[in-house]
Amino acid sequence: MTEGNDQVRQSPLAGPADALEPAAGEAMMTLIRRLYPICRSITGNGVRQSLDIIQELIPLRRHEIPTGTRIFDWEIPREWNIRDAGIRDMSGRRLVAFQNHTLHVLNYSVPVRKRISREELRGHLFTLPDHPDWIPYRTSYYKEDWGFCLAHNQLSRLTDAFYDIEIDSSLAHGSLTLAECVIPGQTEEEVLLSAHLCHPSLCNDNLSGLAVQAYLLRWLASEPRRYTYRAVFAPGTIGSLAWLWLNRKRLHAVRAGLVLTGVGDRGGFTYKRSRRGDAMIDRIVVRALQDEAGPSTVRDFSPYGYDERQYCSPGFDLPMGRLSRTPFGEYPEYHTSADDPDFVSAGQLQGALALCQRVVRYLEHNRIWRNLSPYGEPQLGKRGLYGAVGGAGGPDQQRMAMLWLLNLADGTRSLLDIADRAEIAMDVLMDAAERLERVGLLKNQSVQGSGLNVE
Numbered sequence: 001m002t003e004g005n006d007q008v009r010q011s012p013l014a015g016p017a018d019a020l021e022p023a024a025g026e027a028m029m030t031l032i033r034r035l036y037p038i039c040r041s042i043t044g045n046g047v048r049q050s051l052d053i054i055q056e057l058i059p060l061r062r063h064e065i066p067t068g069t070r071i072f073d074w075e076i077p078r079e080w081n082i083r084d085a086g087i088r089d090m091s092g093r094r095l096v097a098f099q100n101h102t103l104h105v106l107n108y109s110v111p112v113r114k115r116i117s118r119e120e121l122r123g124h125l126f127t128l129p130d131h132p133d134w135i136p137y138r139t140s141y142y143k144e145d146w147g148f149c150l151a152h153n154q155l156s157r158l159t160d161a162f163y164d165i166e167i168d169s170s171l172a173h174g175s176l177t178l179a180e181c182v183i184p185g186q187t188e189e190e191v192l193l194s195a196h197l198c199h200p201s202l203c204n205d206n207l208s209g210l211a212v213q214a215y216l217l218r219w220l221a222s223e224p225r226r227y228t229y230r231a232v233f234a235p236g237t238i239g240s241l242a243w244l245w246l247n248r249k250r251l252h253a254v255r256a257g258l259v260l261t262g263v264g265d266r267g268g269f270t271y272k273r274s275r276r277g278d279a280m281i282d283r284i285v286v287r288a289l290q291d292e293a294g295p296s297t298v299r300d301f302s303p304y305g306y307d308e309r310q311y312c313s314p315g316f317d318l319p320m321g322r323l324s325r326t327p328f329g330e331y332p333e334y335h336t337s338a339d340d341p342d343f344v345s346a347g348q349l350q351g352a353l354a355l356c357q358r359v360v361r362y363l364e365h366n367r368i369w370r371n372l373s374p375y376g377e378p379q380l381g382k383r384g385l386y387g388a389v390g391g392a393g394g395p396d397q398q399r400m401a402m403l404w405l406l407n408l409a410d411g412t413r414s415l416l417d418i419a420d421r422a423e424i425a426m427d428v429l430m431d432a433a434e435r436l437e438r439v440g441l442l443k444n445q446s447v448q449g450s451g452l453n454v455e
Contacts, residue, residue, distance in 0.1 A: 010439050020235035024353055025346030026195035031057070033205050033341055034266075039102040039200045042141055043079040047177045047197055047308045054179075054210065055270035057259040058235070059216045061182070063246060064175040071245045076239055077141065079174025080108050085123070085167040087148060089160045095148050102200035103337050105167060107139040113166045120162050128336060135337035137202060141238075144171075144296030151337075178234035178243055181217050191363060192257035192320065193217075194243075196308055198235035202339045205328060207449065208264030212349060216356045228254065240307035246314060256281035256363060257320035263352035264344030265333075267326035268295030275301045275312035279319035281359075281383065283416055288358045291425040294351075299327075324357070358427070365430045366416045367446035369409035369437075378406065383439040400424065401432035411445050 034053055040046040051060060063278055069076045085098035085105045098104050106126070118200035124147040125140045132152035140147070147166040178197075195213040199206035213231055220229050232243050244251070258281065269289060273282045277300065289296040303309050325348065333339045351356070380386045385402060415433065419426040436442040 011305050016394050017140050021084050022194065023216050025348075025350030028208075028215055028349040028353070029344070029346045030343070031211045032203055032207045032344065035210070036201055036203060036341060037102070038196075039048045039082060039098075039105075040198055040199045040206075040235075040237055041107050041139075041200070042433060043077065043081050043176050044081045044176060046200065046208075047235065049209075050197060051177065054214055054233065057214050057223075058181045060179040061177045063242075064177055065242050065246075066175050067229060068171045070251035071238065071241050074241055076176045076238070076242070078171045079154075079413070080171055081178075082109070082167070082169040085101055085109070085169070085360070088164040088166075090162060092162075092227060095154065095157055096148050101135055103135045103137050103149050103202075105169075106122060106149060107137070107147065107200065108362060109146040109169055110140050110144050110171060110172075111167055111169045112146045113168075115162055115164050117162055118160065118302045121158070121165065124148060125155070126377060127130060127155060131332065131336065131338070132450060134333075137199070137259075139337040149359050158290070162167055176230065176235065176238065176242055178239050180233070181231045183217060183220045183225065183229040183231075184384060185228040187226060187228065188253055189255045191227045191229050191360070192254045192256065192311070192318065193229065193231040193232075194238040194240060194259045194311070195233060196239065196261065196307060197233045201337070202335065203344045204262050204325075205334060206340050208262060208344055208352070209260040211314045212263050212352045212356060213260050215353055216360070219353075219357060221334065221359065222365075223360075227352075229360075234307075237310065240310040243309060251316060251318065254318050254320075256284070257318055258285075258359070259306050259311070259313065259320060259322040259368070260324075260352075260356070261306050261322065262324035262326065262426075265325045266345070266348065267331070268297065269352075269355060270297045270299060270324050270327050270367075272299045272322040272327075273301050274308070274321045276319055277301060278394065279321075280363070280366070281316045281414070283320050283322065283420070284362045285321055285359055287419055288355060288362055289425055291427065292355060292358065297363075312370065323352075325352070332415060345409075361430070362416070362426050365426070365433075366414050367444050368411060368414050369405065369433055369435075369442045370445045371406050371441065372443055373406075373441055374410070378441055379401070383441075384441065385435060397424065397428055398432060401428045402436060405429060405432055405436060406443065409442055 005329040038046050067078050086094045087096040088094050126132050126137050126149045127135050129152050136149050196211035271285045308320050311318040400422050408418045
């Protein structure tokens, strides 16, 4: 059985990522605007065209998995591509046009060209009566059908007895396309990132996760790394399953992971725990959200949602959580034409990137420390770690961080354990640990290499 054709396409990670950070939010919006008009689906040239654009920012390794390939309990479907579609009245006037908006066609519609009655056409139309100016997003991936999505207000224009409809699409033997970017670290232990790549013209649900993931990888490339970071860009469900199928012999390398989606809207952050519930990534993200001090919500795992449900299925049970802002289905713009570039903002995207960077820093610094002077409290003043004048009120946060570290760093607790016990922000503890290490009071006890045999 074939495992797909792989293509490696390199592109430079141009320039220091830190230089991009002040403008990263606007850069992500630029990326979103470029990707927005493309009609993506679970297969087809729209996916490849989107990857070509992302490829300008980060190096990608692509995989093409042929139609008919068995993927666990699934099968790669025929490849779908579309060129044009529309509805014309009897005067030849085009009332609905795919070229005006990619959502106008039921995604994966079979090709059709015929004249039909208004009554028959009505059975193939999808609208949103509660939001009469918005176009809904609907799909028919695994059942052959055709249809059009339009604003409910457009229905009033359909007054003719007959209409000419055309969907210039194709369903043919082809392949499913997915891609990954790998940023090697000091060890073969991996942090897995994943964003879905299958929705047309939807900015928050689809493009925001892709943009944040791409710019997180650019930043990671310039940072010192203990972990290897692997990011997946794949169609939802069938794409993540295909990636798992391709990598089923090496999943033991994954130590933590995040699914990124819906991170550009106006809401606060929502984190959905992994199936395990108490994996390192769950604790790290919760700690990062607490230290962020903004509005956030943490939810327990459920087997419904995005690709976390594939990564967390019982046969894999990977430590993968999901990071979003307002959860899918809980904002009216979800899966409609109102999820456009105006619905997301550079500031919210920048905030999501900053939170992901914080999570990465916490993962990288979550090491086990041992106090090298455990018999009583070591004298910090002579090492320049206390102020010269004492007695002026209680200890500051940095001093308390050092004291907690010296007390709890017995070679058995991670920095995250100490942060949870001391209720001190982890980045403050990270700074304190570096200070204590420099003066010879702490030693890093973490194993530097994993010794994993990754296939």
